[in-house]
Amino acid sequence: MAVSCVTTPSDSLQPTVSLISLGCPRTLVDSEVYLGRLKQHGFRPVEQVEGSDVAVINTCSFIQESIQESIDAILDVVELKRRGKLKAVIVAGCLVQRFKENLIKELPEVDGFVGVDGFGQIERVARRVLAGKRRTWLRFRPASMYQGLPPRVALTDGHYAYLKISEGCLKGCSFCVIPKIKGPLSSRPIEELLDEARRLVAERGVQELIVVGQDTSDYGVDRYGRPRIAQLLADLGRSSGAAWVRLLYCHPRGVTPELIETIRDVPTVCKYLDMAIEHADDEVLNRMNRGITQARLLETIEALRRQVPGIALRTSVIVGFPGETEEAFERLCQFLQRVRFERLGAFRYSNEEGSAAFRSADQIPVPIAQDRYDRLMRLQQAIAKDVNQQWLGRTLEVLIDEADPADPTLFVGRTYADCPEVDGTVYVTSPRPLHPGELVPARITDTYEYDLVASVESA
């Protein structure tokens, strides 16, 4: 996902900086902090990359696809520099942390490289590259969680924001290189997170706080000796001032009775949970080193559905993991038909150098993995369509994201069951103007696979 930054009118003598943020919401928060630091140190954030003095590309390197997207973005920006449309290029983030040596060698036109924890360095690197000096800043043992309350320049619409509670991960899923890129779990203090949340609500008018980390279920284990995600979520729900608090990236092993109670009992905590299962066949789960069985997954999902009526569960799965037999894939499909996730993202296995599974013998040929991906998405599309029909005729609270520029009576929003960027949308008709960030009750008049149509009753 490429995002351009927001223009802030300022003194034209200041050097200008543009930023492209790729990858996940955790990187997006880092990008907001980078811009905040640069602004604090005299740079003027601008929207357009072309014509800016310094262009920063905050990259992703989770899987091959995101690596390619990052390289394409870098080459596009380098081309602008070659044509004299900007002065200096800085590449930051996960691609740098993972492939520093290669990048420095193969991208001589790039002026600066910053690893995943360049929070305290970005402005120095920017000044040096503007002075024509090549500069690299990277730590092999990154402290990839920024400290304190750094200023952030918003890269999301004003009414929602991501709150990054931790970085790094203690789990060791065999397909994943994130612990190698981001290091071990590093959790921020609860008090600091509450301060940041209150500031986002007070200063940016945030209505929806989206809680992110690599594995939010382990939040606090490194700092408090035990998981504190349930308490943090409750505190954010009760005292941040946000109307909605949404939890993402929760490992199913970390769904405790305490966490379920918090989602059930705190009104401002969305009845929504993003909980990646990755697979449902015991042999594959074991080879993925997920540390959980299908039976335990089922137990957790049934407990969530029993104790939190109407909860919307989002998950993600990988097909084509080394050694995945047709029978194992079938067991995954049967499991999805049984638990009927409201929201699901699927990925074909990406064989990542540095991951434990990289040298696995029984890699699945791409055509077979692609066929399984297509079959699974068709299955989920039918489930999603069916699940969405339950809303017909009901009235739901909708958070308005934007107005339709072509139709003054049409607006776009989301329900509690829709996370921005990844889930469905509600198309809302209203006799009166609605504003981004407004929460309105709307009656569902039609349903599609992933989206809903609704109407706001006249006042």
Ligand code: SF4
């Ligand atoms: S929980 Fe697993 S998949 Fe998620 S970041 Fe940690 S190691 Fe990677």
